[in-house]
Amino acid sequence: MTDASTEQVRSEPVSGRAAAGKATAAHGGGDLQMRSLTKRFGTFTAVDDLDLVIPQGSFFALLGPSGCGKTTTLRMVAGLEEPTAGTISIGAEDITATRPYKRPVNTVFQSYALFPHLDIFENVAFGLRRRGSKNIKQQVNEALELVELAQMGRRKPGQLSGGQQQRVALARAIVNRPSVLLLDEPLGALDLKLRRQMQIELKRIQTEVGLTFVHVTHDQEEAMTMADTIAVMNQGRIEQMGGPTDLYENPTTTFVANFLGQSNLVRAKVTSRGSDVLEVEAEGQAFTLPARRSFSDSDEIWFGVRPEKLSIGQGDAAEGLRGVITDTSFIGVSTQYLVRLPWGQEITAVRQNDGAPILRPGEQVTLTWDPRHAFALDASQDAHAGEDFGEGELLGSKG
Amino acid sequence: MSAPAPDTVAGLPGGAGPPVAETPRSHRGRWTPYLLLFPGVAWLLVFFVVPMAFLASQSLQQGSIETGYSVTWHIQTYGDALSAYSSQFIRSLVYAATATGLALLIGYPLAYAIAFKVGRWKNVLLVLVIAPFFTSFLIRTLAWQTILSTQGPVYSIVNHTGLLAVLKWVHLVNSDQLLSTPFAVIMGLTYNFLPFMTLPLYASLERIDMRLLEAGNDLYASPFTAFRKVTWPLSMPGVVAGTLLTFIPAAGDYINSKLLGNPDTTMIGQVIDGEFLRVLDYPTAAALSFTLMVTIVIIVVAYIRRAGTEELV
Numbered sequence: 001m002t003d004a005s006t007e008q009v010r011s012e013p014v015s016g017r018a019a020a021g022k023a024t025a026a027h028g029g030g031d032l033q034m035r036s037l038t039k040r041f042g043t044f045t046a047v048d049d050l051d052l053v054i055p056q057g058s059f060f061a062l063l064g065p066s067g068c069g070k071t072t073t074l075r076m077v078a079g080l081e082e083p084t085a086g087t088i089s090i091g092a093e094d095i096t097a098t099r100p101y102k103r104p105v106n107t108v109f110q111s112y113a114l115f116p117h118l119d120i121f122e123n124v125a126f127g128l129r130r131r132g133s134k135n136i137k138q139q140v141n142e143a144l145e146l147v148e149l150a151q152m153g154r155r156k157p158g159q160l161s162g163g164q165q166q167r168v169a170l171a172r173a174i175v176n177r178p179s180v181l182l183l184d185e186p187l188g189a190l191d192l193k194l195r196r197q198m199q200i201e202l203k204r205i206q207t208e209v210g211l212t213f214v215h216v217t218h219d220q221e222e223a224m225t226m227a228d229t230i231a232v233m234n235q236g237r238i239e240q241m242g243g244p245t246d247l248y249e250n251p252t253t254t255f256v257a258n259f260l261g262q263s264n265l266v267r268a269k270v271t272s273r274g275s276d277v278l279e280v281e282a283e284g285q286a287f288t289l290p291a292r293r294s295f296s297d298s299d300e301i302w303f304g305v306r307p308e309k310l311s312i313g314q315g316d317a318a319e320g321l322r323g324v325i326t327d328t329s330f331i332g333v334s335t336q337y338l339v340r341l342p343w344g345q346e347i348t349a350v351r352q353n354d355g356a357p358i359l360r361p362g363e364q365v366t367l368t369w370d371p372r373h374a375f376a377l378d379a380s381q382d383a384h385a386g387e388d389f390g391e392g393e394l395l396g397s398k399g
Numbered sequence: 400m401s402a403p404a405p406d407t408v409a410g411l412p413g414g415a416g417p418p419v420a421e422t423p424r425s426h427r428g429r430w431t432p433y434l435l436l437f438p439g440v441a442w443l444l445v446f447f448v449v450p451m452a453f454l455a456s457q458s459l460q461q462g463s464i465e466t467g468y469s470v471t472w473h474i475q476t477y478g479d480a481l482s483a484y485s486s487q488f489i490r491s492l493v494y495a496a497t498a499t500g501l502a503l504l505i506g507y508p509l510a511y512a513i514a515f516k517v518g519r520w521k522n523v524l525l526v527l528v529i530a531p532f533f534t535s536f537l538i539r540t541l542a543w544q545t546i547l548s549t550q551g552p553v554y555s556i557v558n559h560t561g562l563l564a565v566l567k568w569v570h571l572v573n574s575d576q577l578l579s580t581p582f583a584v585i586m587g588l589t590y591n592f593l594p595f596m597t598l599p600l601y602a603s604l605e606r607i608d609m610r611l612l613e614a615g616n617d618l619y620a621s622p623f624t625a626f627r628k629v630t631w632p633l634s635m636p637g638v639v640a641g642t643l644l645t646f647i648p649a650a651g652d653y654i655n656s657k658l659l660g661n662p663d664t665t666m667i668g669q670v671i672d673g674e675f676l677r678v679l680d681y682p683t684a685a686a687l688s689f690t691l692m693v694t695i696v697i698i699v700v701a702y703i704r705r706a707g708t709e710e711l712v
Contacts, residue, residue: 080613100616101624113614117632126628127618172618 029104029179030091031056032077032212037086039072039236046072048236050086054180054229059206059213061223064233065259065386070216073233074182077214078107090179101130106173107182110189112165114157120144120168121153127176143175146205163194170202174209183215187222199225220260224248232256234386248306252295254377257304259386264310264347267379268303270294278376283343285321289374300379309373310349312337312359313366320368323347325361339365458685468681480686484670488687491667492694494581495650498588502596502645503638505589510600510637515609528597536591540658543587547577547659579661587655595644603637604630639706647695667691 037050047069054060062070075081077088079100087096095103106127114123124140133139144150147167157165166186173181183202187195203226206213217223223230224244231241232255240247240256251257254265268282278291282303289303313320326346327338335358337349349367359365458476462468481488513524531539546553554577557563566572571582607630615625653668660666667687674684 078617080616099621100613101619101621105617107614107617109610109614109617111608111610113608113610115611115614115629117629117635126615126620130619130624176618 029056029212030093032180032214033087033089034073034077035087035089037073037076037088038084039069039076039081040084045236047076047083050236050238052231052238052241054212054214056091056179056212057210059203059215059226059228061215061217061227061230062233063217063220063223063230063259065218068233069236070218070233071184074107074184074214074216077180078105078182079103080107104179105182106176106178107184108166108169108173108186110185112157112169112189114165114168114172116157119154119156120149120160123157123168124172124175126172131176139175140171143171146174146208147171147201162189163198166190166198167201170205174205174211177209178211180212180214183213185217186215187217187219195222202226224260232259234259250293250295250375251304252377253385254302254381254383255386257375257377257386258384262307262348263304264307265302265304265377265383266341266345266347267383268301268376270299270301270376280376283341287374288371289376290372293372293374294376296376296378298378298380301376302379302381302383304375304377305369305373307336307348307350308334309369310347310367311369312339312349312351313368314359314363320366322364322366325359325363325365328359328361330358335359337365339367454685454688457681458689460682464679464681473682476682476686477690480683481690484667484687487665487667487670488691488694490664491650491691492698494585494588494656494664494666495646495652497585498592498649499596499642499646501585501589502593503642506593506596506600506641507634507638510597510604513597513601514604514607525601528594528601531594537654537658540587540591540654543583543590543659544578547583547586549576549578553577573663578659579664581660581664583659584656584664584666587659588649588652591652591655592645592649595648596641599640599644600634600637603634603640607633635706639703643699643702647699650695651691 032052032054034050034052037047037052038045039047050069050073062073064070072081076083079095079098083096087094089095090104095105115126118126121140121144124143125136128136128139141150141153144153147170149164149167149171152160152164152168157168160168166189169186186202187198190198199222202213202215206226215223215227224247227244229241230244230247232239232247234255239253240251242250247256248260251260251263254263257263257265266282268280268287270278271281271286272279274291276291277288278294280287280289280301280303287303294301321341323339323341325337326340329336332353334350334352337351337359338346339349340346347367456470457468459470459472459474460468461471461473461476509528513521513528517524545551548554557566557577563572563575563577566577566580566582571585572580574580577583611629611633612622612625615629616622620628651668653666653672656664656666656669671684671687671691674680674687678684
């Protein structure tokens with residue numbers, strides 16, 4: 001907004017196309033592409049040379065801890081932040097220099113940012129009125145019906161609950177049928193139960209309207225529940241991108257292994273590389289893992305297994321790791337055990353409450369797992385990367 | 400009908416059950432609002448309501464300072480006073496409205512800049528807005544005599560840029576000087592009441608969540624449209640408060656026209672001042688005061704209705 005005059009001149013040629021793009025957005029805006037996108041604030045690099053293509057019509061999640069650059073990325077797509085370098089385009093159209101109000105993009109803000117002086121109907125109609133749309137009344141009512149607030153049109157935002165305000169913010173953005181809908185931690189201010197409900201709701205609406213959704217969140221469960229594709233961001237870069245199951249089952253970095261769920265990582269050395277199977281040795285014991293689940297070229301690796309993939313046996317067994325239970329946390333559907341291994345490391349194992357007796361601290365156990373569930377990560381990475389981001393401490397912070 | 404009513408009202412909360420537990424607290428709390436209101440209400444009663452009643456009664460009296468006054472319900476005083484001083488009356492409202500408009504034009508950008516654009520200079524600028532109050536109203540107004548004098552820089556700028564001709568053309572200046580003209584009076588009024596405009600504007604602008612403007616931009620509103628559709632309506636409480644705080648005292652002011660004007664710029668405040676203190680025609684002075692007050696109340700009520708306070712949060 002600072003250099004409005006020069007920006008205005010630069011963006012003038014595209015404005016006509018942008019307006020046309022807006023009108024036909026629902027029929028085809030194209031993929032959202034970011035090329036070498038960079039944003040620096042002084043010496044701090046918030047977004048670092050980001051390359052990303054978000055296919056049209058997908059539900060895409062940018063997941064990462066606070067300060068990882070995900071909100072900055074979103075704001076650059078919305079035009080509220082100017083990139084230091086790189087380009088953003090939708091389909092064939094470069095929108096890097098387009099003013100925010102000319103972009104075929106709408107945002108659902110974390111704070112909702114509903115206009116307090118306008119009623120719900122006028123809040124939703126705001127974008128349509130600015131563009132001089134026809135049939136505003138019908139479009140607004142349809143959008144309000146979609147978010148199940150048809151009766152609330154004449155209320156003021158202050159008279160609605162947090163969840164209702166959130167849905168108004170969604171209707172206000174969706175009604176414009178943008179090429180890309182940006183959601184900036186839209187559920188962050190809601191309580192857990194409402195959040196779960198809204199997650200399902202959002203997913204339903206996305207399927208119904210078929211717009212490209214880019215959802216920024218620090219909540220891994222939220223990202224996995226809703227998104228087709230998740231990009232895990234860390235320190236301004238994308239660590240890994242893929243479908244929820246793929247990311248969870250095949251983390252390629254320690255950050256992803258720890259940020260998405262939990263992982264047990266044990267230091268190991270590769271002893272033999274077969275075409276299908278990798279043999280490794282950790283603390284004098286030999287293990288194997290599928291060669292395609294090794295994400296390291298080095299022989300020094302972190303040997304990893306997810307806690308729920310471990311089965312806990314009592315007594316001696318030939319296979320597996322011996323250990324002593326040091327802590328038992330009963331969660332309800334499952335019980336989480338901390339097991340100390342002979343060399344002092346503590347790892348986590350989760351067991352479904354299928355009726356088996358709950359084990360007490362001090363009991364000797366043997367941990368076994370299917371070798372197909374093991375994976376290997378490069379040992380040059382920090383084994384604890386991505387661990388310190390609890391859900392609670394991130395509330396209210398921006399990524 | 401009146402007899403059972405209090406009984407029913409008293410019986411309702413008692414019958415419900417749970418309120419019984421609250422009785423001690425609500426009993427003690429019942430008097431708190433009255434206690435808090437007492438000093439203010441007593442003050443207004445003694446120093447506003449009583450003098451008002453006195454003024455109203457005086458406007459309906461006849462007599463002279465030598466023979467004494469008595470209430471004769473002589474409504475004719477109002478008619479006589481208004482027909483004699485209607486031009487001063489209308490002039491006061493026009494000057495006050497013009498000064499209010501000018502103060503809004505100057506005060507809004509100023510308040511906007513202080514609220515959003517000056518960063519750490521915010522407090523310094525706010526102090527500067529209030530700084531004129533450190534000198535007396537009279538001295539500040541007298542200073543404008545020097546500022547607008549024919550020897551001063553303002554005069555030569557206005558004269559050389561041809562602005563003087565424009566001011567003459569709109570009859571704000573009727574001779575070859577700036578002083579002792581309607582222009583000077585309006586300038587004085589604008590200057591003196593500018594802080595009363597700026598501060599409420601600042602207070603309401605400062606409260607606006609800047610993220611709402613981002614939302615406006617995101618929803619296809621250009622910066623100018625976002626201002627028109629978001630910032631301006633949200634600053635309406637400040638606009639209403641500021642214009643009232645400027646218009647009301649400006650309409651009754653008698654210092655600016657006295658020090659900066661000429662006999663043709665006389666405002667109603669000056670007339671009332673003269674009738675009370677020099678002519679000693681108390682009924683006429685009281686009738687004019689009362690009319691001015693009622694007129695202002697009517698204008699304010701109409702204005703607040705029109706400004707649409709129901710639009711405000």
